[in-house]
Amino acid sequence: MKLFIGYASTEGQTQKIARHLMDRLVGQGHSVELSALSEAGPIDLSRFDAAVLGASVHVGHYQSVLSGFAEAQADKLTAMPSLLLSVSLAAAGHDAEDWRGLETILSDFAQATGWTPAEVVQVAGAYEPSKYDVFRRFVMRRIIAAKDPETDLDWDKEYTDWDALNAQIDAWVAKITT
Template sequence: MASFLVYYGTGEGQTAKIADRIVVTLRARGHDATGVDTTETPANLTLDEYDAVLVGASIHGGKHQQAVIDFVDANRDELSAKPTAFFQVSMSSATEEGQEQAAGYVEAFLEETDWHPDRIAQFGGALRFSEFGFLKRFMVKQVVKREMPDLDTSQDAKFTDWQAVEDFANDVAAFVEGRLGIPTPDAGSSADQQ
């Protein structure tokens, strides 16, 4: 069994849901996995107690959460000494046309932090129109009409491929198991679809 830290920043909650699914998938493989939101980071959090670290961030206004960037900057040496992975959540990842832009966000993050994770994934996020204020809802709907003209903006929309999230978690776990010499368990789908 390996111990995993899943450290993430979330803007409107979809990255938290993805981090939770990763934690559930890792636990289903028999590992100890802990999810930590940047806003709830314990003062005594150290990476020493974890065998592997996954870091997740979402994109808002073309930028990742500063708290995630600060975490990677502060822990770069420790991250370099362990198996690591990075996952990004963005609306750009939700469409084929946006994939290049989403990849650019990842590249900019890695360049800014000078971090080289072993695994990287990009997931589509969600649009929670019902939670946006008037101005934000209006602005987002204008962009969506241009980028996704068939999307019904009268209700919330989720673009996360949950199977891809589980596949990523299983891939990271298999990599860590191989690197640490841990026998690979028989893992199946770990959670119901949301």
């Protein structure tokens, strides 16, 4: 199977996740084209059997490059098996309000772009104060202090559950190849 994986990443965790996914799928014998959506240019999705798009949530939205790509490719994405990897720190927790917020973000995204992903995987991201500007570091420290009070706020911490992600991706691939 030939897959397109496109991603938008701000601090690099979504890129890391996309590369991990590419390595896993290639290791399973699939052909994969990986592209940062900011550098992708025009892509003919009809060359692929399925598409995976990944982006992180910041201030209640995905990166605009993902929205622009999804809007431009909505018809083709809808016509093929598709998966959205939604990366956020909210996905690391069990707070019902955070999860409702993620559903609202997805709904707004679908309405704005005209593309409703066939499947969505919520992936926990990372807290990376070493990569934040002063303002973002201040805001993120407050969020993490409230959500994960045991965390050392001066050090990066990855929340991505790689085993769970692998299982979800494997299940999706099995479903679309049968």
